[in-house]
Amino acid sequence: MVVYVSFTFSTVVGEINEKSKKLILPLHSAPLKVSISELSGNYIGIITSITFGNITAKLLLDTGSRMLVLPKENCKGCLIKKPYYVPTEKAQLIECSSKECMSITKTLNSCHDRESTGSCLAAITYADGTKWITQSYIDEVIINGSIIPNVLIGAIIGDIGTKQKSMNYGLLGLARCSGDSCLPTIVDSIIKFTGYKNMFGIRVEKDYSGKFTIGEPDLREGESIVYAPLIPSYNEKYFVMPKSIKVLGIDRVVEVPTQLMSPTIVDTGSSISYFSPEIYDLIGNEIGDVCTLENGCDWLNKKSTLGYLYDFIEFTT
Structure with missing residues (x-):
């Protein structure tokens, strides 16, 4: 990837x-x-x-x-x-x-x-x-x-x-x-x-x-860039507005209700993805449903769900 x-x-x-x-x-x-x-x-x-x-x-x-x-x-x-x-x-x-x-x-x-x-x-x-x-x-x-x-x-x-x-x-x-x-x-x-x-x-x-x-971006042959617009800010942060969240290993996308969406900082200096309690619960419930349906989640290895939320979150904008 x-x-x-x-x-x-x-x-x-x-x-x-x-x-x-x-x-x-x-x-x-x-x-x-x-x-x-x-x-x-x-x-x-x-x-x-x-x-x-x-x-x-x-x-x-x-x-x-x-x-x-x-x-x-x-x-x-x-x-x-x-x-x-x-x-x-x-x-x-x-x-x-x-x-x-x-x-x-x-x-x-x-x-x-x-x-x-x-x-x-x-x-x-x-x-x-x-x-x-x-x-x-x-x-x-x-x-x-x-x-x-x-x-x-x-x-x-x-x-x-x-x-x-x-x-x-x-x-x-x-x-x-x-x-x-x-x-x-x-x-x-x-x-x-x-x-x-x-x-x-x-x-x-x-x-x-x-x-x-x-x-100019360093693109390989056949590559293109899809841009996520930055939200204007009065401080030194780059903000985007996530619309959905995809957890690797799960086919379904976790849709985020409009009322729960909020500007999110893009920070290459840290690895932790911070979510509101409501969004965190949405992700946890989605993982729980899939794990139940598939009789286990071997793809999670032995790590905690929290750790995997940190490591394997993708934003789709």
Whole structure:
């Protein structure tokens, strides 16, 4: 099974001279001087690598956040091993009292933090107990030998969570926000610099290998894309409206009554599918009916129904 997720926006940054102009980030290739290379991972997260300068780091592709997040040199308590981010001479430290900081932290003023020393700090948390404190920069990176300016970077200066397992990769944030105070993400900056179509996509194979593309979709012969429209949002999330849910291994589709439908976040940075209690009950009842009719559900293996709901849900829009 191949899942290809592509996000398109109403504006195109720069001029596109060739219909096929795109940046394809190849699978299992030797890193270029700077590149975002292969996809790997599992149902918990989709991982890619980015190389800039003499640093190569593993990053979680995350449509639910905006920053390129890496541990900073001298990070307190960081369990992520080198390489560390070292700000360049062009780096601009974002001030804690600025509107730009407010767009990152969603707080009126982060200057009250005793660790701030005038800089914009943000907390990044995960369900496993990870909690990072990041310092926000606008800096430049090098992609395929070209300097890409104005990239939003969250440098991890403190690792204060109570993790069950060490997080050994950073984040490649792919979310967007609107407003004059919004700072560009790495994808925004690449698009503006290259003139690629304002679009990115993620192709994920069954074994979690794949491609991350910026620009025109990377389609194989005979393939086409069916688009699910995004619901306009005032925050950094991509929302879609599911109409039905299909559980692999069951022929029938679980229809969702109109009154139960609600906007659903598309988040590549997590694997759990969250539903309202009503929708969850619909899915559970459907599985129960089929299991009764078929005298058992060997396809569920020994895992819990909840686990399979997380792993094997498909949305049909």
